[in-house]
Amino acid sequence: MGTIAKIHEMLTTKQCSCTELTKSYLDEIQKSNGELNAYVNVTEEEALKTAETVDKKIASGEEIGLLEGVPMTLKDNLSTKGIETTCCSKILTGYKPIYNATVWDILASQNAVMLGKTNMDEFAMGSSCETSYFGGAANPFNTNHVSGGSSGGVASAVGANIAAYGLGSDTGGSIRQPASFCGIVGLKPTYGSVSRYGLIAYASSLDQIGPITKTVEDASIVFDAISEYDEKDSTSKGCMGGKTFSKLDNDIKGMKIGIAREYLDGVRDDVKEAVLNAAEVYRSLGAEIVYFDLPALKFALPVYYIIACAEASSNLGRYDGIRYGYKTEHYNGTHDMICRTRSEGFGEEVKRRILLGTYVLSAGYYDAYYKKAQNLRGTIVKAFNDAFKHCDVILAPTVPMTAFEMGHAVSDPVETYLTDICTVPVNIAGLPGVSVPCGFNAKGMPIGMQLIGKSFGEAEILNAAYKYQQAAGENFKDTKWGVKL
Amino acid sequence: MVTREDVENIALLSKLFVPEEELDSLTQSMQEIIDFADTINNAPTSGETFDNINNLSNVFREDEVVESYSSEEILKNAPEQAEDHFLVRNRE
Numbered sequence: 376m377g378t379i380a381k382i383h384e385m386l387t388t389k390q391c392s393c394t395e396l397t398k399s400y401l402d403e404i405q406k407s408n409g410e411l412n413a414y415v416n417v418t419e420e421e422a423l424k425t426a427e428t429v430d431k432k433i434a435s436g437e438e439i440g441l442l443e444g445v446p447m448t449l450k451d452n453l454s455t456k457g458i459e460t461t462c463c464s465k466i467l468t469g470y471k472p473i474y475n476a477t478v479w480d481i482l483a484s485q486n487a488v489m490l491g492k493t494n495m496d497e498f499a500m501g502s503s504c505e506t507s508y509f510g511g512a513a514n515p516f517n518t519n520h521v522s523g524g525s526s527g528g529v530a531s532a533v534g535a536n537i538a539a540y541g542l543g544s545d546t547g548g549s550i551r552q553p554a555s556f557c558g559i560v561g562l563k564p565t566y567g568s569v570s571r572y573g574l575i576a577y578a579s580s581l582d583q584i585g586p587i588t589k590t591v592e593d594a595s596i597v598f599d600a601i602s603e604y605d606e607k608d609s610t611s612k613g614c615m616g617g618k619t620f621s622k623l624d625n626d627i628k629g630m631k632i633g634i635a636r637e638y639l640d641g642v643r644d645d646v647k648e649a650v651l652n653a654a655e656v657y658r659s660l661g662a663e664i665v666y667f668d669l670p671a672l673k674f675a676l677p678v679y680y681i682i683a684c685a686e687a688s689s690n691l692g693r694y695d696g697i698r699y700g701y702k703t704e705h706y707n708g709t710h711d712m713i714c715r716t717r718s719e720g721f722g723e724e725v726k727r728r729i730l731l732g733t734y735v736l737s738a739g740y741y742d743a744y745y746k747k748a749q750n751l752r753g754t755i756v757k758a759f760n761d762a763f764k765h766c767d768v769i770l771a772p773t774v775p776m777t778a779f780e781m782g783h784a785v786s787d788p789v790e791t792y793l794t795d796i797c798t799v800p801v802n803i804a805g806l807p808g809v810s811v812p813c814g815f816n817a818k819g820m821p822i823g824m825q826l827i828g829k830s831f832g833e834a835e836i837l838n839a840a841y842k843y844q845q846a847a848g849e850n851f852k853d854t855k856w857g858v859k860l
Numbered sequence: 861m862v863t864r865e866d867v868e869n870i871a872l873l874s875k876l877f878v879p880e881e882e883l884d885s886l887t888q889s890m891q892e893i894i895d896f897a898d899t900i901n902n903a904p905t906s907g908e909t910f911d912n913i914n915n916l917s918n919v920f921r922e923d924e925v926v927e928s929y930s931s932e933e934i935l936k937n938a939p940e941q942a943e944d945h946f947l948v949r950n951r952e
Contacts, residue, residue, distance in 0.1 A: 473933045566913045580913065609919045610912075674903045681897055688874065695875075697946050699937035707951045710875070718877040726876055730867070730886075731893055733874045747900055753908030789896050805913030830914060 376853055377539050377860040379593045382445050385860070386433060393433070393444040397426040397488050400446040403857045404490060404537045411856070413512045413522070413531035415451055416459055417491035422446065425488045432486075441596055443486040448538040450526050451492040452499055453584070454573035455479055462575050463507040464497045466720030467700045476573025477608070478542055478584050478601045485600065490538055494528025497722045498691065499549055499577045501525050502794045503779070506724040511781060514557060515854040516820055520778040523553030529587045530557040536857025540588040540597055544574055546581045547679050548774075548798025551810035554587050555773035555823025558812045558852060560840070561587045562594045563798075565831045566805035567612035569598075570605030578686035581679075581802040590851060591811065591841040595619045598833060616831035623841040628661030630839065633766030635669035638797055642775040649814035649822040650772050656846050657770070657839075665766050671758035672800055674751050679799035680792060681735050681748040687725075688732025694720065752803055759804045763829050768839050772797050773810040773823035797825060807833045811840045812850040821850075862891040 385391055391399075401419055408414050429444035449455065452462045454472035461467040475483065483489075494512040496504055504527025505511035512527040514520040515535035522531040526543030530553030533541050543550040545563035554561025562585045569584045576582060586597035599620050604613030634654060639647055654664050696702035696716030703715035721729070735744035762769065774794055801808040806827055813824040828836040844851060867887045871878045878886055931944050940947035 470937055473929055473936060567916070606919075606921075610914075610916055612914060674900050677897045677900045680893070681900070692875075696939060697948055700939075702939035703952075705952055709948060709950065712948075712952070714875050714877050717875055721876075727886075727889065727893075729874050729876065730870050730890065731897075733870045734862075734866070734890070734894070735897070737870065737873065743901065744897055747903075747905075749910045750905060750908060751900055751903055753910035754903075754906045756910065756913075757906075757908050789892055792896070 376589055376851070377536050377858055378590050379441060379445055379539060379596050381860055382539055383441050386429070386439065386444050389433070393426040393429040393488065394423060396444070397422050397446055399858050400490055400537060407535060407537060407856050410518055411513045411515065411531050411535055411537070412510055413493055413528045413535065413537060414448070414491045415461070415463060415494050415509050415528065418458055418489055421458070422488050422490050425486055429486050429488070440485050442482065442600055444488055445539050446488045446490050447482070448490050448493045448529055448532050448541040449479060450495050450529050450541065450543045452495060452544060452575040453479055453542060454575065455489070455492065458492065460492065460575070461508070462498045463495050463509055464721065464725065465508050465701055466694050466717070470699045472573070474573065477570040477605045479573065481601055481603060493532055493541060496525035496527070497725050498575070498687070499525040499544060499546055500687070500724050500728055502548070502552060502791055504528065504553070505781065506722055508722060513781070514778045515856050516558060516778070519780055520820065521556065521781055523556035523778060525549040526587060527553045530554050530559060530561070533557070533587050533589060534559050535854055540586055540593055542584055542601070543587050544582055544584050545802065546577050546683060547802050548795045550585050550587055551773050551798050551808055551823070551825060552794070555810045556778035556821065558821030559587060559589055560591055560594045560809065560811055561585065562598055562809045562833070562837070563801060563807060564598060564602060564833055565616070565807045567610050568602045568614055568831060568833065570603065570608040570611045572605055572607040576690040578683040579690065580686060581683055583802070591837060591844045592623060594809065595623055595837045595841070598837070616833055619834040619837045622834045622838050625838050627657070627839055627842050630662040630768070631665055631766040632657050632662050632839070633665050633667055633762060633769045635667055635672065635762065635769060635771065637669050637672040638771035641796070642772050645816040646772050646775060646777065646822050650770065650824045653813045653824050653843060653847070654770060656843060660842055660846060667762060667765055669758055669762055671755045675755055675800040675803055676792065676796050678748045678751045678755065679795070679803055680731070681744050682752065684728045684732035685736050685745050686732070688729045688736065691725070691729055755800060756804045759800070759806060768832070768836050769827040771825045771827065773825040774798070777816050777820040777822055801827055806830060807836055809836050809840050811843060813847065814850055862887055862894055
């Protein structure tokens with residue numbers, strides 16, 4: 376498995392040069408991206424340039440860091456200076472940011488080798504990657520199935536070994552859900568622990584950047600690297616819970632793992648069974664399983680859609696065809712120019728969410744929807760705080776089902792929104808959550824479970840996830856694709 | 861109840877054009893989503909309020925002049941520019 380530690384060892388023991396390694400990833404992208412559509416922009420030249428820098432360092436006998444020279448990818452809503460960043464929307468085609476997202480500044484300074492930018496639902500609005508202007512990314516376990524969304528491209532690339540790891544963003548499950556669908560690990564950190572500077576905004580009070588990786592250990596390595604305080608993000612707090620790597624292997628004997636009954640409602644049998652089997656694994660490791668009720672979860676999904684769309688309608692007001700991105704060709708007056716630019720530049724789902732957000736914020740509806748949703752957000756935050764009086768971490772499914780076939784999501788918006796039911800509560804409450812592979816269904820599609828922690832409790836959930844991976848490693852599988860290491 | 865007029869009005873506020881032939885289907889899908897959003901009105905109103913996550917407070921700094929981007933850089937991505945400004949024509 377192409378893990379970070381493995382690649383680091385190969386580089387330091389000179390089993391291959393960083394240039395050779397990078398080339399083998401680029402070759403595999405060339406071979407498989409036609410079918411997977413994981414990458415929307417391959418940055419070969421930049422990747423090889425960084426690889427050369429790393430090779431020179433190794434040749435001169437200098438020590439290299441763990442992430443140095445490791446080939447990776449970024450979701451296309453993370454700003455990369457001088458490299459096109461589109462959010463997979465027509466309205467941002469050709470846009471080349473003049474600054475880097477802080478997370479990319481951190482990783483670039485450690486000589487991370489960026490292979491390219493990966494596919495996503497347009498402006499991160501979607502659960503299947505299919506709202507992308509460039510078409511959806513395929514699932515490496517079965518290419519007729521979706522990779523999930525919105526960070527589908529990162530998950531597809533990491534699942535298919537055409538990137539060792541990647542960074543995605545998670546507003547309502549966009550890291551954890553595709554990680555679950557593609558049989559890999561996805562960590563949504565606590566709100567504020569990773570700087571959002573340079574992440575193109577969808578819903579600012581919910582958005583959070585995090586790693587998508589092959590293993591729990593890799594998620595911990597990348598999280599530790601990117602969780603730094605940043606003065607450029609006014610909501611940044613840094614790694615308040617401390618770095619996670621040294622705590623991965625802590626004994627979990629006596630750890631209280633909670634299962635909220637509401638999280639199992641409406642979940643497909645195969646998924647439920649896999650999650651309950653994982654609970655048994657925890658019991659065998661000496662953890663205690665406690666069941667409890669979390670009735671506030673019932674309202675999490677509508678609360679999420681109201682708040683997310685309200686914030687999106689405001690955030691996406693900036694796309695006017697004047698300062699960057701796409702602009703309409705023929706118009707009469709500035710109002711007409713802006714309306715035409717936006718109508719031609721945004722896809723259907725983005726327009727629907729802008730309209731919904733504008734509706735819930737407009738006079739006459741504000742109190743009934745937006746204000747009520749904010750009130751319920753407070754209720755949900757409190758319900759989680761109360762739950763953590765009885766347990767240390769919460770175990771739940773990541774998604775109520777496994778990856779569905781392509782074309783299925785587009786038909787019914789409300790039914791598609793239901794796939795987010797297990798992931799959105801974490802964003803509403805700003806908590807950390809990690810999705811970990813916990814089995815396969817009868818058709819061989821991966822199933823993911825989610826571990827939810829207290830605010831800034833990344834070390835605790837990654838510790839629990841790591842112990843599970845050690846005990847049930849058979850659920851972490853390579854696919855037929857990509858670089859074989 | 862979401863009406864065609866509501867959708868037209870919201871579209872205007874959002875600076876989006878909705879073609880006449882899409883108005884009915886959009887009104888219907890908006891209605892379905894609003895019906896779904898309406899389920900929160902069955903939730904008991906609690907005394908909880910929500911301001912922000914993690915008890916955030918305002919972040920202040922001294923008002924110092926620091927280096928920033930040149931106007932040339934900032935204008936790089938503009939569809940049209942003239943004389944160090946964004947160019948907005950009245951018609952094209």
